[in-house]
Amino acid sequence: MTIDRLYENDIAQSRDLDDRGSAVDPARWPDVAARPESVTARIRGRAAEALFRRATAGLPPDAPRMIVHDEDALFRRVGTAGLIGFGESYMAGEWTADDLVATLTPLAQRIADIVPAALQRLRPIILPSHPRDEENSLANTRSNISRHYDLSNDLFASFLDETMTYSSAHFGSDDAAAHADWDDLADAQRAKIDRLLDQAGVESGTRLLEIGTGWGELAVRAAERGAVVRSITLSHEQQAAARRRATSAGLADRIRVDLADYRSIDGDYDAVVSVEMVEAVGRDYWGDYFATINRVLAPGGRAAIQAITMPHDRVLASTGTYTWVHKYIFPGGQIPSEQALRHAAAVSGLTPTYAESFGLHYAKTLELWRERFSAHRDRVAELGFDDTFVRMWTFYLAYSEAGFASRYLDVWHLVYTKGAGR
The missing domain is CATH 3.40.50.150 (Vaccinia Virus protein VP39)
Structure with a gap:
């Protein structure tokens, strides 16, 4: 998977417009519509970008393209919410792909190694925890x-x-x-x-x-x-x-x-x-x-x-x-x-x-x-x-x-x- 950045003056703008879709409804999708802007989100975004590039560094140059339309938003979301942020960024149209399955498959193959073991132990502290009202009790x-x-x-x-x-x-x-x-x-x-x-x-x-x-x-x-x-x-x-x-x-x-x-x-x-x-x-x-x-x-x-x-x-x-x-x-x-x-x-x-x-x-x-x-x-x-x-x-x-x-x-x-x- 290669990462291409496409900006407003790029010819790919019109080609990818259908995939990027329309504006996100903040009432229906509050967390997707909200772009992370805090200082903490920016710091975490830089760390997430470093990890992401490390995880994809060994992929061949002809690997499928992940097309990033809003780099800052993507990495801030990943740094703030992990894979939840990765998916929300796609929902927001901040990145697309020529072949989505082919882009995601190498990530699935490397899922255990994307985040170093030492950092994985910090997951409960850094990332969102499972809501208690979604536990599969008889009540829920x-x-x-x-x-x-x-x-x-x-x-x-x-x-x-x-x-x-x-x-x-x-x-x-x-x-x-x-x-x-x-x-x-x-x-x-x-x-x-x-x-x-x-x-x-x-x-x-x-x-x-x-x-x-x-x-x-x-x-x-x-x-x-x-x-x-x-x-x-x-x-x-x-x-x-x-x-x-x-x-x-x-x-x-x-x-x-x-x-x-x-x-x-x-x-x-x-x-x-x-x-x-x-x-x-x-x-x-x-x-x-x-x-x-x-x-x-x-x-x-x-x-x-x-x-x-x-x-x-x-x-x-x-x-x-x-x-x-x-x-x-x-x-x-x-x-x-x-x-x-x-x-x-x-x-x-x-x-x-x-x-x-x-x-x-x-x-x-x-x-x-x-x-x-x-x-x-x-x-x-x-x-x-x-x-x-x-x-x-x-x-x-x-x-x-x-x-x-x-x-x-x-x-x-x-x-x-x-x-x-x-």
Whole structure:
């Protein structure tokens, strides 16, 4: 990644105007609209610039370009708020990129080394801490989920495929994923769901609990097998959409969609399936999540989980860190490591019986979503979302894609079995 500074008299000004967008609404985006101007921000900005240039110094000269429109604002934001400031600077249009994913991928690869270890220990003192009202307690979880999943069903429909599945697809192989296009996505999502249902042993008569409904595709496919499905969500929008899909498919008598926290669930189930839900639980509650699964599973029952993971050392290093993703995308969440999930499941009494990672499939899934989102930018605007929101979601999708493309992030299918004893 090379850093180019472009000023008002540069020819790139007009070329990048669409990416830079319009002025930021201070009422809607106060922290994005506010440019750091204090003496402290200026001092921290100089330190941040030195660290940033150190981190990118070894990149080849033909690396993707990061185009900085307002250098002072970018580095002051980074110095004041770390990666939160980096993302807010993009939202403010203070920097752009010829290829955003390619620009972010080397940073994802070097994330553990960008800040020297000695300075990382100062993180709790220097950078913002996680707000207590975003902790995923029973009191807070519903509002955390609502802030993301209740934005608008039409928004998600603008970039998801016809299955409305908001999780990684499975294309069959890494090579197939690399060569996939939009027309392959819906079938790859159905294949992913069928793999999970097979792994959980879902068949006619199975009593299935789904933790995290999405928009109902998994529940419908399970009911089509003859399963009796109870699906739980904390999103009003998703509950309504999933109920409509069940009714439209003629399966309302087999699918029950409840607005409920996973910790409040009772009953006995032959199988549990949960797709990319554990990331929203929060580190303090991973044990509760697996304990709930163990409690409701019948003896010999299986749980099939799709989970995003990060390296275990980064889980430990980032404990308590408040991130851009927390602030703007997923409040209260925490990506676990496969090791952490294995430990939490073992403590609950569940036995691991299968594990498969397929992170490159998620990179492709996100690439297809990002391209679709960009193509439907006008439709998103018609829904009432402004240019700053569009830049925010563009950054979120690209940032996530870079994480999987760099292999910093991974995604797993994990299967656990409950023993014969209660």
